Amino acid sequence: MSFASPFPQVQIPPTSLYDYLFADLSDDDADRVALVDTKSGAQTTYRDMIARIDAFAGALASRGVGVGDVVGLLAPNSSAFAVAFHGILRAGATATTINALFTAKDIVKQLTDSRATMLVTVTPLLPQAAEAAAEIGLDDERLIVLDGPGLDADGHPNAADLLDSALPPPNVTFDPATHLAALPYSSGTTGNPKGVMLTHRNLVANVAQIRPLQGMTTDDRILAVLPFFHIYGMTVLLNAALHARATLVIMPSFDLAEFLGNIAEHKCTHAYIAPPVAVALAKHPLVERYDLSSLRGIMSGAAPLDEDLGRAVADRIGCALVQGYGMSELSPVSHVAPFDGGRELLGTTAPLSSCGWTVPNAVSRIVDSETGAEIDPPASGLSDAGELWFKGPNVMAGYLNNAAATDETIDGDGFLHTGDIARVDSTGCVYIVDRLKELIKYKGYQVPPAELEAVLLSHPQIADAAVIGVQDPESGEEVPKAFVVKQSDGAAELTETAVMDFVAGQVAAYKKVRQVAFIDAIPKSASGKILRKDLK
Template structure:
């Protein structure tokens, strides 16, 4: 991989990629993914990556917002890419072979004798990677991560490995989670590389293929999201495969039900399913679970991290077992949001702590727990879905007077987006009409799987802010 990344880096230089440029990848997981990431970062370029199921409109927005001059695509993404307008890309490449696109396979024939790591890279300030995280405004924000941010996660992992070797005992890991997501890229792909693990990479989840791969490759470590753990806990397919090689399972991306976690652990003959806590803004992680503790805790802060619980209204610092907003500070906290200084300043407090937007507390042992989210994001299978984005689409329908979108609890997916609709007078529209209207305009994780409910009015504060808690209480049942 090192040799191939050197060759690819030299090829990208020849094509004009320079320090400070942005290179976008739109692809499912492939073996080439980490090679390109390493190649571009050696130049001092910024890597960004998007969901390969993004719609043409989403691709257009993300490419324009990121300012990507170069893009690498998987063949099945090309149709949506070409349908996207105003892309602003200088050069396009492809994993594989497609007419009109330069194949990255040609990069691997490049002479690497001129390879060099750009010595002017500022590891603290230069952006190595940029992951897009949805916000309550509905438009995804680019989270800027420096080389130092990323390396700090690996340093923290070294300390944890010394304290709790159980987290790193397995030598064969599963590269199932998407590499365009912070969890899959940093905590699975890169962390497993720097800890010298074998990583079995697959492009997408397929129930039987997932189980067959565990059996065939004797996978020992699984990094999963709650819907996949729910699958392990309840699917009858599991009984058809030998999963005895699995020695540890880690959950992230969304909160895992303790009941589901224990069911999965029992089925796999494990003591626990471990879950920590992190955000894109913390380079994927900020808390880790101690071995043998309860599954409902997110654990202790990572080494070198500081955490505090603050009353959101009074700003008072809270003590043990007192509930407030979790705020964190450390070398893994992002540089900020790309081209959004206002949002960046609103996210950081006066002491440089990141406002996580999550409500929680810590106990007398220093273990942290989350009890609710301030933020209004819906979490579907670990993906973030912004209600405002769906509301903007719904409000564009001629029969819709106003709308609100909430998450409906679902054991398999976490939450499903549900629309609460006030129709315009004398307009005839069905729930199916609106579901189709939205689903044709968004990527799969944003579809209105929770359905549509028609109401007389949407409760709001005098300021116009939607009272989502009231809506969830009244319409949030499955």
């Protein structure tokens, strides 16, 4: 049967994202610092940020951009990204955010598929941006380089060209329930990247769903290292933190020393991370050199975090650590544990191995992937594993120009089939086991890579690890293969046999690692997901 969110229902106003975030800004809050660029030290108040957003929207409108248009946004985290993103939406257009690591070929694919008519970027990414813009036929004036020399110097407008004119934002009319605000790209449960159609209502709903659970206040300083172009950073940081009138301490990319230094210098109260950062926080000796006492909470998402690793981070840093779960198609948060574990709202505490409960105004199901039978929450303990399904106001409108993929993902009852394998306990708390498509089938048994990765990461001489299924050349069967990164100090003697023996001592026989390769780094996406296709 379906199990509903245990949290109180929330109101989801029928407004644009801009109005939801900023329309009720008070004079006191207007003078609060909204954005801090850690590289330059520049600070932007809410008043100045909104003025820039309005001016950006006015400049886009003067260039013919409005309702029905798509604008590409290719940039790392910065205050300028925040202004550009919300300026695009304020103009009535749709923002298709592009991975800052993309090649020109990748950018061309996304701009072509989304039918973008303008591209916004920054100087470090200009070579690939310009190549892509030329490939799809964008004029120089339609390629905005936020930190560039300007229109008169190289033909590309910069931020000053757009903002200095201080044009008023346009009066635009659209239905927030159907009008697309953002168009990130995701592979979904299978296949090539697809445009995820997120409406203003989707984004407003997800902020409304998570705000009571995050507990952010105006006094909080949130470290923003997760990329804004990714839906995790876009919603949880760029939107939810601004709705709370908190301060975003912005990092353009992850560097452990800078990450730790920014927490110490800016007295950050919360950090949102992916599991690779948790590995560093648990194991790297650099952590001991910084005062991280201001941190009250860390949330990990984008991939499952092992309980022992999470406990090691929480104990070492001395603050709460919880998990959340989501995907681009869910705007993205569908399950979360509050920073107090759930004590205040639910009177219980989510185990660290769980990703928490279904967000408000939504319901979940767990379905046997073989039989299609629903798996009920148990009276005690954990349920059997099955595919996680979700239904709520944050479910995407569908995949752009891909009705077949949409129908494969969202069923006739409105449930989105996540492609993730999960269990549920008696309170409705959900535990992610692994990706359905990533499960390794060994002699008919299902072997979750995440489980083996957690075991590997518990080894003191292993800095990072990933597991995939590969074909055994002798038997032709799929077997688990571990890719291992050794700790920089004292791990030279670690052998393939030692790694396999270590895992074998802790798992069932059919789950044993049967091949090992030592590599310098595990390939991961900007959000921290292991790029298993690269390992394959």
